Amino acid sequence: MAGSTPVIAITVGEPAGIGPEISLLAAWALRHEMRPVLMGDAAYLAMLAQELDRDIRLMGISQQALRNNGLPGCGKDQITVIDCPLNAHVVPGQLDARNGRAVLQTLDLAIESIEQDWCDAMVTAPLQKSTINDAGVAFTGHTEYLAEKTQTKQVVMMLACEANQALLHPLRVALATTHLPLREVADAIQFDALLTTLQIIDQDLRQKFGIAKPRIFVTGLNPHAGENGYLGREEIDVINPVIQQARALGMDVRGAFPADTLFQHKYLKDADCVLAMYHDQGLSVLKHASFGLGVNVTLGLPLIRTSVDHGTALDLAKLGTGLADAGSMKVAMRMAADMVKRQAALIQAS
CATH class of the missing domain: 3.40.718.10 (Isopropylmalate Dehydrogenase)
Structure with a gap:
């Protein structure tokens, strides 16, 4: 943790669904309670942020910069985005298998960020299993994927x-x-x-x-x-x-x-x-x-991971921005931050 502030990696999920929107909204709303670090396409998130709320400020950095220098400092009125570029233009509500591997890259980066102590926990927005499978990667869900990647039996x-x-x-x-x-x-x-x-x-x-x-x-x-x-x-x-x-x-x-x-x-x-x-x-x-x-x-898992209780809501995303409810994402972020604080207290007490 940066002092007493949990640093939470947020994977923004399926780009054609509501994941990027609820990730932005929840991160901006809770930026004074924790440090959210979004993992997704920086250019797409910047465009979406302007549509949602022109007050939202993002600071994009590359994965290479993260690996070379670690997580940079960031003010309370700015959200860090680690750029995971998509391979195809996003059409809300319309799946595109060309973006499937980029979605998985955000999960891999979140795991790496926790293992390298850049972040304390991860929160995942919903993704579309079919898109990843259509991209040629066998995938049954977040739970199974994270277990495999962390070698958890x-x-x-x-x-x-x-x-x-x-x-x-x-x-x-x-x-x-x-x-x-x-x-x-x-x-x-x-x-x-x-x-x-x-x-x-x-x-x-x-x-x-x-x-x-x-x-x-x-x-x-x-x-x-x-x-x-x-x-x-x-x-x-x-x-x-x-x-x-x-x-x-x-x-x-x-x-x-x-x-x-x-x-x-x-x-x-x-x-x-x-x-x-x-x-x-x-x-x-x-x-x-x-x-x-x-x-x-x-x-x-050997890390803290929470997520929303709903899916990608492609039909809602297709109707336009500003309609998605970020409530579950906010609760997931707060629960992850509470777990980070609780584990830190246990370690300090031991």
Whole structure:
């Protein structure tokens, strides 16, 4: 950190979507709380900034200058942009595979910036998986890509949101499996991987969220959590034995609960995190309660990464600038900055 100010790398995502817009708006709005460093095409961002708010001031530097001299100083009323040039002109709402590799370059640069101590954490705007695949790069998502690039054997995807009108308390939902076809989920739920998932959640809730003794509630895979084997045996054969082992290791893990009844206040008020077995089982509930205010957090990485809870919104971008809501991006940036401060305090105390 630069003094007590977290330095946050922000990858602006798919250029034809709302990512560049919400990145600019959130960075400008929060520039006095942290130091945002945008990673994207400097010329395109400068043009977009003038359309959004003529008060926005950007300072562009090249990747080579960053590598030669590190991150330069910057005033509170100026946002640094590390230039990652695009290969094709941007038409809002219209995907172009020629820009797919440039989008990936922003992720690589954000990782490098953290490893080199130029930045403290990264926040990612939404990207379009199809564009990257069409560019000739096999890509399933941010979570898997960051795990591969940091040589992390296993990571956990978690979405988090604060209390709001629909929620009486904060809600965090982690996933045992991420972007898998539904027919592959049951085979992917294995003892060792599920136990490691619980260990990652427990550790990061302590270190990154400051929760001294995390309480983790686990859903079943099947309707009614298998109903004693009549509706499936995954709970009996894998999930419940993993929960018992996690308890034996000192973790406060409870379940397996039927997913259709777990997401109620009377249960969730006692949970610091819910571990759902697959993507839509847990995230449908969270996004219904907090869409646009949630944060995607990758647990288990050797760095801090948060993201928005929504996609590229190509249809909205096509309508013009000034329509996108930067709320989720602001929450993601604040959560990343809080994690940086919390980890710094832990290091200082140790």
